[in-house]
Amino acid sequence: xxDLERQYQPLQKELVEALGHVLETQxxxxxxxxxxxxxxxxxxxxxxxxxxxxxGTDALWLALAAVGVGPGNAxxxxxxxxxxxxxxxxxxxxxxxxxxxxxxxxxxxPAAVEAVLEGPQGKxxxxxxPVHLYGQVADFFPxxxxxxxxxxxxxxxxxxxxxxxxxxxxxxxxxxxxxxxPTKNLSAAGDAGxxxxxxxxxxxxxxxxxxxxxxxxxxxxxLGWNTRMDGxxxxxxxxxxxxxxxxxxxxxxxxxxxxxxxxxxxxxEAGAYPVHGVVLPxxxxxxxxxxxxxxxxxxxxxxxxxxxxxxQIGSEIYYPLPLHMQEALKSLGYAEGSFPEAERAAREVxxxxxxxxxxxxxxxxxxxxxxxxxx
Numbered sequence: 001x002x003d004l005e006r007q008y009q010p011l012q013k014e015l016v017e018a019l020g021h022v023l024e025t026q027x028x029x030x031x032x033x034x035x036x037x038x039x040x041x042x043x044x045x046x047x048x049x050x051x052x053x054x055x056g057t058d059a060l061w062l063a064l065a066a067v068g069v070g071p072g073n074a075x076x077x078x079x080x081x082x083x084x085x086x087x088x089x090x091x092x093x094x095x096x097x098x099x100x101x102x103x104x105x106x107x108x109x110p111a112a113v114e115a116v117l118e119g120p121q122g123k124x125x126x127x128x129x130p131v132h133l134y135g136q137v138a139d140f141f142p143x144x145x146x147x148x149x150x151x152x153x154x155x156x157x158x159x160x161x162x163x164x165x166x167x168x169x170x171x172x173x174x175x176x177x178x179x180x181x182p183t184k185n186l187s188a189a190g191d192a193g194x195x196x197x198x199x200x201x202x203x204x205x206x207x208x209x210x211x212x213x214x215x216x217x218x219x220x221x222x223l224g225w226n227t228r229m230d231g232x233x234x235x236x237x238x239x240x241x242x243x244x245x246x247x248x249x250x251x252x253x254x255x256x257x258x259x260x261x262x263x264x265x266x267x268x269e270a271g272a273y274p275v276h277g278v279v280l281p282x283x284x285x286x287x288x289x290x291x292x293x294x295x296x297x298x299x300x301x302x303x304x305x306x307x308x309x310x311x312q313i314g315s316e317i318y319y320p321l322p323l324h325m326q327e328a329l330k331s332l333g334y335a336e337g338s339f340p341e342a343e344r345a346a347r348e349v350x351x352x353x354x355x356x357x358x359x360x361x362x363x364x365x366x367x368x369x370x371x372x373x374x375x
Contacts, residue, residue: 001314002183006357007247011239015189018235027231034234038194040241047171047196049203052229052237053210056157056179059193060088062227063175064127066195066205067151069094073126075153076116078108079322079334080342081131085155086323086332089129096332097121098324100339103272105284106295106349107131107138109341117148127151132159132169134318134351135185135251135292136284139164142172153177156196160186161248163288170196175206180237185251185292186244192233250356251291255281257360258294258352261367267374274298274348277374293318294354298374301350307373313366316351 008015022033034052042050053059069075070093077085079098089096099112108130117125127150130138135158145152152173156162159169160178170176175197180188195206208215213224262268262280269277279297283289295318298304305315322342324334336343352366 001316001351001353002355003357004182004187006355011243014239015236018239019232022231022235025231029230030228031231031234033231033238034229037234037238037241040238041194042196044241044244045168045170045196047168048198049196049200049206050170051195051203051206051210052234053193053195053206053227054229055191055227056177056181056184056193057084057088058210058225058227059157059177059179059195060084060129060153060155061091061225062195062206062209063153063177063197064088064092064094064129065209066197066202067127067153067175069127072124074121074124075127075129076108076113076125077129077155078131078133078342079324079339080106080319080345081133081155081323082157082319083323083326083328084157085129085131086329094126095124096329097125098332098334098339100341101345103341103345104282105136105138106133106345107136108141110140110144113141113144117144117150122148125150127153129153129155130173131155131157132162134281134295135159135162135290136281137162137164137169137172137287139284139287145173151175157181157193158184158292159290160184161244161288162290165286171198174199175202180233185248185290186237186240188233189236190233192229192237194229247356248290251354252289254354254356254358254363255289255291255294257363258354258367261363262296265367265371267367267371272297273344278370291354293351295349295351297345297348298350299348300373301348304370304373305350308366308369311369313369314353317346317349318351319349320346322346 074095154176156169157179180192209224
């Protein structure tokens with residue numbers, strides 16, 4: 001699925017030097033390496049403030065807490081995402097309201113969100129949390145936020161460099177959360193995350209909340225948490241930030257090759273749902289997809305995955321069980337059948353190998369194996 005060694009080898013000297021500098025300066029928590037990365041990251045994303053933290057999950061909590069989500073506040077989000085998209089809302093003390101997804105993009109469906117906002121629980125909604133799933137921006141929600149007077153919190157964990165209408169993820173809503181988990185397009189050497197915003201007030205709150213609620217050392221204004229980025233991760237990310245645009249362009253090339261190979265093999269089917277072949281992912285007009293994952297849909301997904309595994313071809317399911325059906329989230333009050341599009345996607349999606357260094361012959365091997373299975 002992912003070969004991190006291919007990315008590491010060309011950067012080995014730069015990364016080792018950067019880590020050595022952290023040891024020499026002894027700036028292990030925040031410090032100059034994190035500050036330099038924050039400044040460069042803000043410039044690359046076109047936002048006023050970028051604040052490093054300890055993980056993407058903590059970035060979500062910081063963003064939610066910064067805008068004031070707590071008891072009595074509801075947040076609308078998707079049932080088809082990683083667990084943290086909902087658990088962070090609950091951790092902040094808010095209520096999670098779910099809306100179904102668009103079957104073509106897997107992102108929140110605008111009509112489904114509108115129905116929640118206009119429904120009986122709509123008055124309790126203080127924010128929308130769209131997830132830019134697989135590297136494609138979930139659109140429309142800044143407009144929804146303005147129309148309904150609610151905040152828009154971007155879960156941009158998988159979308160560094162993605163765009164909508166020429167604006168990069170991280171600058172579309174009121175505040176955004178990124179993850180630098182090692183599998184992400186822009187990855188740390190461990191856990192790390194970031195919050196971005198154009199609001200100086202929200203930025204100040206994030207800075208305070210990530211350091212136990214302190215604006216001055218040992219003077220605590222409110223209950224925060226320890227979610228600071230360490231100097232080693234800031235140093236690693238500072239190096240990799242210089243290369244991410246090129247890597248994202250290579251991912252786009254890999255995605256185009258997959259498209260061409262699937263069409264050449266006669267496997268690609270039109271429409272949102274598979275019948276005999278596979279439905280390919282696509283880039284929405286007006287957006288820039290960064291292809292964190294290349295996710296196909298197929299009816300015999302589990303059998304196909306077993307078939308690929310026997311041929312030593314990696315694949316993954318993001319995600320096999322929608323959030324409303326998770327044991328830990330039964331308290332949300334949703335039952336099976338509540339979100340049919342998310343539930344069907346969970347039965348059909350399969351992520352194929354994709355990373356910047358993936359070769360065309362390796363992609364051909366993947367497509368040939370899928371063709372063999374479907375024949």
